[in-house]
Amino acid sequence: MKPLKIFFIIFTIMVLVPRVAFAMHIMEGFLPIKWCITWDLIAFPFVVMGILSIKKLVNTNPKIKMLLGLTGAFAFVLSALKLPSVTGSCSHPTGVGLGAVLFGPWVMSVLGMIVLIFQALLLAHGGITTLGANTFSMAVVGPLVSYLVYKGIKKAGGPLWLSVFLAAALGDLLTYVTTSLQLALAFPSNPGGFMTSFVKFMGIFAVTQVPLAIGEGLLTVVVINLLSAYNEEALVALSVVSKEVCCEEYEE
Amino acid sequence: MKNMKNKNLLVKNLFLILFTVLLMIIPLLTLKNADFEGADAMVGKVITQVNADFKPWFSPLWEPPSGEIETLIFALQAAVGAGFIGYYFGLLKGRKNAHR
Numbered sequence: 001m002k003p004l005k006i007f008f009i010i011f012t013i014m015v016l017v018p019r020v021a022f023a024m025h026i027m028e029g030f031l032p033i034k035w036c037i038t039w040d041l042i043a044f045p046f047v048v049m050g051i052l053s054i055k056k057l058v059n060t061n062p063k064i065k066m067l068l069g070l071t072g073a074f075a076f077v078l079s080a081l082k083l084p085s086v087t088g089s090c091s092h093p094t095g096v097g098l099g100a101v102l103f104g105p106w107v108m109s110v111l112g113m114i115v116l117i118f119q120a121l122l123l124a125h126g127g128i129t130t131l132g133a134n135t136f137s138m139a140v141v142g143p144l145v146s147y148l149v150y151k152g153i154k155k156a157g158g159p160l161w162l163s164v165f166l167a168a169a170l171g172d173l174l175t176y177v178t179t180s181l182q183l184a185l186a187f188p189s190n191p192g193g194f195m196t197s198f199v200k201f202m203g204i205f206a207v208t209q210v211p212l213a214i215g216e217g218l219l220t221v222v223v224i225n226l227l228s229a230y231n232e233e234a235l236v237a238l239s240v241v242s243k244e245v246c247c248e249e250y251e252e
Numbered sequence: 253m254k255n256m257k258n259k260n261l262l263v264k265n266l267f268l269i270l271f272t273v274l275l276m277i278i279p280l281l282t283l284k285n286a287d288f289e290g291a292d293a294m295v296g297k298v299i300t301q302v303n304a305d306f307k308p309w310f311s312p313l314w315e316p317p318s319g320e321i322e323t324l325i326f327a328l329q330a331a332v333g334a335g336f337i338g339y340y341f342g343l344l345k346g347r348k349n350a351h352r
Contacts, residue, residue, distance in 0.1 A: 029310035030299065070340045077333030080326050084279045088286025122325050124312035187302045197302055204298075211279070215272040222265045223337075229261050230344035 024082075024091055025116065025134040026179060028127025035186045040132030043109075046140045050109035057103060067227075067234055071099035072111045074223060078216060079115050087208045093216035094175050097168030098223055100143035101150045102238055112139025137178035146171030160241065164224045169217030176209045177202065 031039075057064050078095030085091060099108040113135045119125040126134050146167040153163035180201035189196035228235055235241045279286070299306055316322035 027308070028312045029308035032306075033309065066340060066343075069336060073333040073336035073340075075333075077330050077337065080330035080333065082326075083276050084286075084288045086279050086283070088279070088283045088288060090288050118329070120312070121314065122316075123322060123329075124315040127310070127312060129310045183299070187299050187306070189302050200302075201298070211275045215275050218268045218272045222268050225261055225265055225268075226341055229258065230341060230348055 025119075025126030025138070026130040026182065028120070028124065029129055030127070031130050031133055031182070031186055033129075035182070036129050036132060038132075039130075039136050039182065043113075043132045043136040043140060046106065046109045047113060047135065049106040050111075050139075053104065053106040054110060057107070061237060064234065064237075067102065067231070068099075068107070068111075070223075071102060071108070072114070074098050074220075075108070075111055075115050076118075078219070079119065083212055083215070085208045085211050087204065089208060091176075091208050091212055093212045093219075094138050094142055094172050095216065095220075096139060096142045096175075097146040097164075097171040097216065098220045100146035100171060101164055101167055101220070101224070102235075102240060105144045105147035108143040109135065109139045112143070133182050134179075137182065138175045141178045142171040142175035145174040160224070160228075161221050165217040165221050167217075168220035169213040172213040172216045173206070173209055176205050180205050 054068065057068070075095035075098075078093040080092070082090040082092045094112070096108040096112050099111060113131070116126050116131060116134050116138065117128075120127050120131060149170050150163045150167035153166060154160075180198060183201050184194050184198035187197055188194045189200065224240075228241060232241065280288075316325060
């Protein structure tokens with residue numbers, strides 16, 4: 001009886017949730033100028049930190065370049081896939097969690113911004129005026145959340161797959177929570193103000209993004225699985241897996 | 253023993269990918285009346301609902317002239333990324349096999 005009940009509740013929510021979802025990145029020109037500048041300024045230092053972080057990584061371990069390319073490529077593929085969701089509209093995953101797990105929170109600010117610039121210039125998706133805001137949500141908050149979740153679960157002694165899965169899924173989800181926040185700040189509801197707008201944007205958003213976030217989590221685990229089978233040295237070097245763990249597995 | 257491990261990995265990964273695909277297919281099959289619009293077009297509507305006076309103040313420098321061209325660019329984006337991922341793991345696998 002119980003699972004049936006849960007299914008029924010979820011189904012009801014799915015039907016009742018309005019079939020509008022604004023999704024993905026904030027469109028060109030859709031953010032008032034003062035907010036564009038604000039988010040540009042906020043995102044800028046993180047991108048600088050990302051560039052420094054990449055420089056340091058490549059200097060200490062030149063072989064890491066290919067792996068950096070891989071995380072960029074992963075974000076590139078996932079951002080291109082507009083996937084159907086339970087709200088009857090489409091959105092796309094971000095793919096930035098993988099890089100955050102491998103390289104720490106700042107590297108993806110640069111790679112994520114490159115993806116955003118590509119999509120803004122060639123696909124009219126997102127925008128140049130909203131680049132700062134979109135970089136902040138997808139390339140700063142997303143990876144930062146992923147990194148903290150990953151580290152937290154690792155510290156608590158959770159298995160690698162679980163930490164990677166939750167890191168990627170929550171990073172994806174929180175990216176869109178941030179977008180809702182940015183929109184609600186710029187467009188507070190006339191009666192009700194910021195919170196009403198935020199709840200409104202979030203109610204639509206959270207539901208659309210949940211299955212996509214789960215999908216992104218699963219695919220990130222696939223990549224980490226492949227890396228631990230074929231490029232264990234790199235994972236050890238980046239201290240994603242510890243030496244003891246890898247050797248234990250070898251003896252199995 | 254090594255072979256067994258790789259086989260287990262393959263099964264595990266295929267299962268994860270299959271589950272992801274299922275997650276995406278279920279809404280397509282169950283929500284027959286949904287139009288699965290690209291949702292960013294809806295942002296404007298929500299915003300004007302909240303603030304009727306707002307007009308977008310900047311438009312994209314260049315837009316794909318048609319849906320076909322847009323699809324082409326999205327497909328290229330995915331293909332380039334997937335190509336690199338395939339190359340990367342192919343290279344790793346080849347190296348590993350050569351070492352053995």
